[in-house]
Amino acid sequence: MRIDFGTWMLRLFTYVAMAFLFFPIAITLLVSINPNEFILPPTGVTMEWFRAAWTSSKFVDAMVVSLVLGIVATLSANALALLAVLALVRYNFPGKAFVNLLIMSPILIPATIFSLALYVFLARIGLGGSITSLVIGHTIHVLPFAVRILAASLQNFDTSLEEAARNVGASGTRTLFSITLPVIKTGLISSLTLCFVLSWNDFPISVFLAPPGWTPLPVELYSYIKYQYDAVGAALASSLIILSAIAIIILDRATGIRRAIRGEAPGVKS
Amino acid sequence: MRAGVVAFLAPSLVLLTIFVLIPLGWVIRISFNENVGGAYMRSAWVLDNYIQFLGSTWYLVNTLWYTVYIAFFATVLSALLAYPVALYIARSTGFQKSILMTLVLSPLLIGLVTLVYGWIVIFRGGGILNSLLIGLGVYDEPAQYMWNIKGVVILLVYIGMPYMTMSLLDSIERINPFLAEAARNVGANRWTTFWKITFPLTMPGLYAGLVIVFTLNFAAFAVPLMVGPDETRMIGLLIYKEALINNNLPFASSISVIMIAASSVTIIGLGYLFNKMILNKLEAKK
Numbered sequence: 001m002r003i004d005f006g007t008w009m010l011r012l013f014t015y016v017a018m019a020f021l022f023f024p025i026a027i028t029l030l031v032s033i034n035p036n037e038f039i040l041p042p043t044g045v046t047m048e049w050f051r052a053a054w055t056s057s058k059f060v061d062a063m064v065v066s067l068v069l070g071i072v073a074t075l076s077a078n079a080l081a082l083l084a085v086l087a088l089v090r091y092n093f094p095g096k097a098f099v100n101l102l103i104m105s106p107i108l109i110p111a112t113i114f115s116l117a118l119y120v121f122l123a124r125i126g127l128g129g130s131i132t133s134l135v136i137g138h139t140i141h142v143l144p145f146a147v148r149i150l151a152a153s154l155q156n157f158d159t160s161l162e163e164a165a166r167n168v169g170a171s172g173t174r175t176l177f178s179i180t181l182p183v184i185k186t187g188l189i190s191s192l193t194l195c196f197v198l199s200w201n202d203f204p205i206s207v208f209l210a211p212p213g214w215t216p217l218p219v220e221l222y223s224y225i226k227y228q229y230d231a232v233g234a235a236l237a238s239s240l241i242i243l244s245a246i247a248i249i250i251l252d253r254a255t256g257i258r259r260a261i262r263g264e265a266p267g268v269k270s
Numbered sequence: 271m272r273a274g275v276v277a278f279l280a281p282s283l284v285l286l287t288i289f290v291l292i293p294l295g296w297v298i299r300i301s302f303n304e305n306v307g308g309a310y311m312r313s314a315w316v317l318d319n320y321i322q323f324l325g326s327t328w329y330l331v332n333t334l335w336y337t338v339y340i341a342f343f344a345t346v347l348s349a350l351l352a353y354p355v356a357l358y359i360a361r362s363t364g365f366q367k368s369i370l371m372t373l374v375l376s377p378l379l380i381g382l383v384t385l386v387y388g389w390i391v392i393f394r395g396g397g398i399l400n401s402l403l404i405g406l407g408v409y410d411e412p413a414q415y416m417w418n419i420k421g422v423v424i425l426l427v428y429i430g431m432p433y434m435t436m437s438l439l440d441s442i443e444r445i446n447p448f449l450a451e452a453a454r455n456v457g458a459n460r461w462t463t464f465w466k467i468t469f470p471l472t473m474p475g476l477y478a479g480l481v482i483v484f485t486l487n488f489a490a491f492a493v494p495l496m497v498g499p500d501e502t503r504m505i506g507l508l509i510y511k512e513a514l515i516n517n518n519l520p521f522a523s524s525i526s527v528i529m530i531a532a533s534s535v536t537i538i539g540l541g542y543l544f545n546k547m548i549l550n551k552l553e554a555k556k
Contacts, residue, residue, distance in 0.1 A: 006460055007361075014358040017351055018373050021431060024388025025380065031391055038391060080282045087278035099279060102286050110489030110533075112506045113297070113526050114290070120300060120519050121293035136289055143282065194379075201381025204492050208514065218383040222496065225387055229394075237387040244380045248372060256368070257375050262436065 025241060031231050032238040038231070049235035059236060062220035066200055069216060073138035074195040081146035081191070089154045107144045115208035122209070129211040137205045142195035149194065149260055153187025190254040194261070197247035201240065301524035311520050319524035334532060337505040341487035344423050348430035348483055349476065356438035378432045386425065386496045393421050393497070421497040422504070426490060430483035437482060441475025442468070477544050481537050488533050505529050
């Protein structure tokens with residue numbers, strides 16, 4: 001391709017925009033290993049801030065809460081999504097458009113409204129202030145993402161494979177575990193990873209629903225940086241970044257990040 | 271087969287009905303309740319909460335209109351920033367494309383609080399941005415970005431970027447490359463080709479991006495909460511404060527209903543604007 005002036009300008013602009021996107025992430029990582037905290041450039045490398053963050057019982061507790069919450073919400077959402085997608089991709093039935101809309105609704109409704117609605121409703125039915133409310137909120141929040149990814153990977157699935165298994169006498173469950181799941185494995189990995197990372201990093205829903213004593217890490221980090229300004233906050237933020245980066249790599253390898261986030265509406269043949 | 275469909279869908283649908291549809295209905299219901307102080311409300315059918323908001327110039331002008339203004343401003347900025355980026359990514363291939371895609375989308379996967387932390391380090395009075403700008407001679411003394419509406423706008427633009435880029439990229443990649451080639455073959459230069467071919471064809475993507483990002487910005491509460499000044503008058507933050515700090519659930523609920531209505535009106539207005547002004551103009555030019 002001939003590189004002309006216009007392309008050069010476009011390239012320059014894109015690189016500046018990328019720097020803008022990456023700037024806060026790089027700064028956080030830099031501060032977390034800098035012995036002089038916020039005075040840059042760093043004069044050396046220290047693990048002191050990480051050690052402080054990872055030995056504080058408050059943060060370790062929050063990390064455990066986030067981890068447990070992320071795993072439970074991810075597994076429940078994917079189990080639900082897998083069932084729903086098997087019906088959505090393979091069958092046509094009246095009211096399918098409405099079912100699609102309902103399943104996608106948690107990402108169509110602004111997080112503020114979604115969290116407020118759950119908050120007032122769970123308080124009304126007596127589930128407010130319990131860990132259940134967080135699990136429900138996170139499961140519903142990540143469900144649409146799981147449905148989209150799994151729907152996309154099931155659409156490319158050749159159903160004659162399942163028929164063959166059934167013909168030689170495999171049960172429905174056996175077919176699911178021996179044929180269907182292995183075939184959509186990359187989609188499933190992508191879905192599990194995306195759901196976990198979205199739950200792990202969620203702030204809006206957690207801040208509305210977190211009961212006392214069960215504070216997820218992002219909310220704990222927020223309350224910390226509201227009053228404290230030191231590099232321990234940076235180390236904590238960096239820990240979140242590192243975990244997200246691992247997830248980004250897995251997503252990239254499995255289905256590609258764009259595909260994972262974008263997904264496809266279930267039931268829409270492409 | 272029919273029974274199978276029902277059994278497969280039932281768990282999700284039951285969960286979503288109980289924990290999405292009914293709660294939304296409940297929000298609408300309690301928006302008509304009476305607030306009796308403290309955390310208590312009385313079941314009623316009154317319009318007090320709506321009147322409290324809609325009858326007050328302070329709320330209407332300084333909160334609702336102000337939020338529309340800030341959200342729209344940030345949305346337009348992120349479109350201006352995302353458009354060239356999307357064009358460049360669409361043209362790039364292979365490894366470069368995948369790296370650029372990853373960078374653009376990573377803010378979606380890295381938590382909001384984490385990103386905000388990075389910006390706090392940059393924005394603070396004695397922070398990195400100010401040292402840089404003073405060093406470059408842009409300012410003589412530190413400018414205030416943190417706990418300031420400028421910080422809120424920068425962060426909203428930042429968070430809107432991935433959505434906007436993705437939406438634009440979808441429509442750019444859908445354009446038939448032969449169209450641009452054909453235009454060039456009949457003697458159009460790159461600039462004309464862009465304005466006559468590419469730009470009009472990306473209108474649907476631009477519109478979709480504007481709608482998504484505006485909706486997010488309009489309802490945002492976490493960004494103004496974390497980087498805005500204490501008295502930030504954004505509607506999402508007002509809902510958060512009324513619900514969690516003042517415990518006035520009926521008022522918080524009625525503001526939510528108003529917010530959804532205002533957001534829908536703005537989006538419909540935007541759609542009208544796009545249809546009438548831009549698409550018709552393009553039509554006329556042909």
